[in-house]
Amino acid sequence: MPPAKKRARSYDPVKTRAAVLAQFGNVRAAVRTLTPEQLALPTRLGDWTVRELAAHVTMAVETVSRNLDREAPPKAELALLDWPSATAARAGDIADATRALAGANPDLDALYARTEQRFTERLADAPDTRLLATRTGAITLADYLVTRTVELVVHTDDLNAAVPGLGIPYDRQALAACTRLLADALAAKAPGGSTEVRIPPYAVVQCVEGPRHTRGTPPNVVETDPLTWARLASGRTAWQDAVAGAKVSASGERADLAPYLPLLG
Numbered sequence: 001m002p003p004a005k006k007r008a009r010s011y012d013p014v015k016t017r018a019a020v021l022a023q024f025g026n027v028r029a030a031v032r033t034l035t036p037e038q039l040a041l042p043t044r045l046g047d048w049t050v051r052e053l054a055a056h057v058t059m060a061v062e063t064v065s066r067n068l069d070r071e072a073p074p075k076a077e078l079a080l081l082d083w084p085s086a087t088a089a090r091a092g093d094i095a096d097a098t099r100a101l102a103g104a105n106p107d108l109d110a111l112y113a114r115t116e117q118r119f120t121e122r123l124a125d126a127p128d129t130r131l132l133a134t135r136t137g138a139i140t141l142a143d144y145l146v147t148r149t150v151e152l153v154v155h156t157d158d159l160n161a162a163v164p165g166l167g168i169p170y171d172r173q174a175l176a177a178c179t180r181l182l183a184d185a186l187a188a189k190a191p192g193g194s195t196e197v198r199i200p201p202y203a204v205v206q207c208v209e210g211p212r213h214t215r216g217t218p219p220n221v222v223e224t225d226p227l228t229w230a231r232l233a234s235g236r237t238a239w240q241d242a243v244a245g246a247k248v249s250a251s252g253e254r255a256d257l258a259p260y261l262p263l264l265g
Contacts, residue, residue: 008080008184011177013128013142019173020145021119023152024061027054027159028112030168039108043162044236048098050162053155055102056094058115060151064144065118067132078137083147084185084233086136087265093135146177150264153178154234157227161236170227176202179226182233182263190260195220195252199229208254220252235262 031054039051048056078086105111128142139147153175156168183203194210196218197203208220224232228247231237239258242248250256 008143009180011142011146011180013145015173016142016145016149016177017123019171019177020061020064020148020152021116022171023149023156023174024057024112024116024119026169026171027057027152027156028109028116030159030166031057031112032109034108034163034166038163038166041162043158045158046095048095049102050159051108052098052102053158053162054108055105055111056098057152057155057159058111059094059098059101060148060155061119062115063134064132064141064148065115065122067134067144068122068126068130068141070133072131073133073138074131076131076138076140078134078139078143080139080143080146080181081185081188083136083139083143084150084182084263085189085265146181149174149177150181150230154230154236154264157230157236175226179203179229182229185233185263186257186260189263190257194254195222195257197257198223199226202226207260208257210254218252220254222248222250222255222257224248232257232261233263235264 034050034054039049039054041050043050043053045053126141128140130141131138132141132144134144153170156170160166160168179199179202183197183199183205186197187205187207190207192209193206195206195208197205197207198221224242224247228237228242232239232242237247239261243250
């Protein structure tokens, strides 16, 4: 008999909305300080510059407003834990749209201001159960906002990596939601109970087929920090490099997560 499909944990919609706004505000404040030379720097995202990456961050939030402008679909098609794997098909379209957006908006702070205003206004009277017709599938507003924390945290890290000393802070609630969703996505992709993955202080999940641990110290344990986990799940860091660099502690014969990473398409 196949294992039961893992259900997503619950998230407080009020906290999630606040987290998205807070992290977007953190990025906006930092982007406002960037010089033309810094905006022209390369990033780890192919041939994107910092300017293009900064413009792309607004897309992660504007897509909420844009989808609220559309008619609601008749039924949900995408569960929250299915979202990470559903992102792969859009990579090419996203790259083209990002370059176009960056080229059309030389004043990035004005772009951020419009995006933030639209987001705040459109969410004011939108119920959490409202369905959105996103390109990855119809999903509830509450669930889609959780996915926005992943986009914002991962791209905040991309910006910090591209601009030395930028130091954009991470909203605690945004980082928590991002960590938990990606941890649960791993457990859904590699169901089982033989390995315990710890990402303190936000998440602990059981995964990987094999003998289930019931008491005492688990025989297979993986532990890392939230940002390293986001980098592993998004493909920014390879599993072997994280282990070799002591960013991940992995003990036990079933503690190798390389076959299941990255989680985002």
